Amino acid sequence: MSGRRDPEGRRRAIVEAACALIPEVGVGGLTHRLVAARAGVPLGATTYYFKTLDDLSEAALEHIARSSAEDLRAWAEALRGSADVAATVAALTEEYLADRPRALAEMELYLAAVHRPELRPLARAWFDGLVDVLGGHAGPVAAKAAAHLVDGALLHALSNERPLDTEGLATALRALLRPAA
Amino acid sequence: MSGRRDPEGRRRAIVEAACALIPEVGVGGLTHRLVAARAGVPLGATTYYFKTLDDLSEAALEHIARSSAEDLRAWAEALRGSADVAATVAALTEEYLADRPRALAEMELYLAAVHRPELRPLARAWFDGLVDVLGGHAGPVAAKAAAHLVDGALLHALSNERPLDTEGLATALRALLRPAA
DNA sequence: CTCGTACTAGTACACACGTACAACTCCGAG
DNA sequence: CTCGGAGTTGTACGTGTGTACTAGTACGAG
Numbered sequence: 425m426s427g428r429r430d431p432e433g434r435r436r437a438i439v440e441a442a443c444a445l446i447p448e449v450g451v452g453g454l455t456h457r458l459v460a461a462r463a464g465v466p467l468g469a470t471t472y473y474f475k476t477l478d479d480l481s482e483a484a485l486e487h488i489a490r491s492s493a494e495d496l497r498a499w500a501e502a503l504r505g506s507a508d509v510a511a512t513v514a515a516l517t518e519e520y521l522a523d524r525p526r527a528l529a530e531m532e533l534y535l536a537a538v539h540r541p542e543l544r545p546l547a548r549a550w551f552d553g554l555v556d557v558l559g560g561h562a563g564p565v566a567a568k569a570a571a572h573l574v575d576g577a578l579l580h581a582l583s584n585e586r587p588l589d590t591e592g593l594a595t596a597l598r599a600l601l602r603p604a605a
Numbered sequence: 606m607s608g609r610r611d612p613e614g615r616r617r618a619i620v621e622a623a624c625a626l627i628p629e630v631g632v633g634g635l636t637h638r639l640v641a642a643r644a645g646v647p648l649g650a651t652t653y654y655f656k657t658l659d660d661l662s663e664a665a666l667e668h669i670a671r672s673s674a675e676d677l678r679a680w681a682e683a684l685r686g687s688a689d690v691a692a693t694v695a696a697l698t699e700e701y702l703a704d705r706p707r708a709l710a711e712m713e714l715y716l717a718a719v720h721r722p723e724l725r726p727l728a729r730a731w732f733d734g735l736v737d738v739l740g741g742h743a744g745p746v747a748a749k750a751a752a753h754l755v756d757g758a759l760l761h762a763l764s765n766e767r768p769l770d771t772e773g774l775a776t777a778l779r780a781l782l783r784p785a786a
Numbered sequence: 787c788t789c790g791t792a793c794t795a796g797t798a799c800a801c802a803c804g805t806a807c808a809a810c811t812c813c814g815a816g
Numbered sequence: 817c818t819c820g821g822a823g824t825t826g827t828a829c830g831t832g833t834g835t836a837c838t839a840g841t842a843c844g845a846g
Contacts, residue, residue: 429812431823450716452633456804468825471805528719534764535631535716538709547764568770569754569777576757583715583728589749596750600780610842612793637834647795652835
């Protein structure tokens with residue numbers, strides 16, 4: 425696989441450790457030492473690959489945002505062949521929530537973006553992508569509203585550590601996506 | 606007003622300083638020294654009134670949650686005499702967002718509750734109250750969905766520092782609250 | 787008046803932090 | 817082979833942290 429020397433692998437290991445840590449301790453709770461320990465590298469390694477702690481957290485959040493946005497490809501495909509768009513979106517949301525840490529990290533990203541404008545594009549990636557996907561099956565206003573609804577449902581499911589009410593979400597999405605207006 | 610001694614006033618000043626600080630630095634960024642400086646009291650005062658930093662942040666978050674929940678009384682009243690419930694809720698949401706720091710603090714509360722279960726009742730106060738208020742004008746499923754929608758819209762408005770799309774929100778709420786289904 | 791208790795205020799301590807850095811090791815270009 | 821730069825590692829430094837603690841102050845009960 426890799427000899428003792430493997431800069432790229434090391435960088436990735438550090439980023440992945442940070443990604444795993446963010447849902448546990450929050451973006452603000454991230455620490456060079458914490459990440460280094462989790463990644464199994466000495467302290468010096470994290471400061472070598474990332475000049476500053478903000479750089480490190482940004483790299484991790486970018487990784488997370490990319491991962492979430494990539495999921496949306498599967499959403500688009502599932503919706504293409506779906507008879508009941510609302511039910512499918514609800515089911516996909518439930519699936520998305522199954523990877524709780526990543527969903528949590530996405531929420532952390534939203535809040536981190538409030539005080540770090542450079543993170544806003546990352547924070548918008550998931551939402552904009554979702555609106556895009558939904559836009560194929562509803563008007564722009566309904567798509568945006570549906571995305572808000574999904575994120576609101578996710579937020580509360582995460583915050584209360586409760587399973588998603590998939591049926592209720594589907595019902596609501598059906599109402600939102602109804603062509604009438 | 607108050608002589609040099611005023612324990613209750615001091616406690617309140619500390620809590621209010623913490624409330625003002627949370628939207629700025631986040632719950633995790635709160636510090637005894639930061640709060641003390643903002644409140645204009647010596648460091649010893651914050652540790653005297655709150656045995657631990659978590660106690661302090663919890664008191665602040667409780668204050669915020671109470672303040673938000675109290676707003677809902679006005680929501681209920683405004684809705685009682687409203688012909689267009691959806692538009693009224695959208696307008697009230699916009700109003701709520703006008704106090705950006707408090708809305709932000711509420712979101713901080715949501716995320717803080719993830720890792721501090723003792724905060725969950727506080728985090729649920731706003732949401733449950735909102736569902737309650739909306740429940741007077743729609744079925745329970747629609748009310749919950751509408752509350753999710755409102756919170757999702759708030760989250761993104763806060764995260765992107767953008768004004769609320771009040772009209773779009775009203776349209777979506779109208780679709781959600783339609784009695785059909 | 788007087789005395790104990792609630793409160794005040796400043797300081798101290800041990801610790802974790804971000805970052806800087808110097809010494810060391812490896813490896814590929816010449 | 818040699819040598820320079822990239823990668824590695826442990827340590828050091830200054831700062832800020834939560835919390836504990838001591839000494840002092842005001843004030844209401846007796």
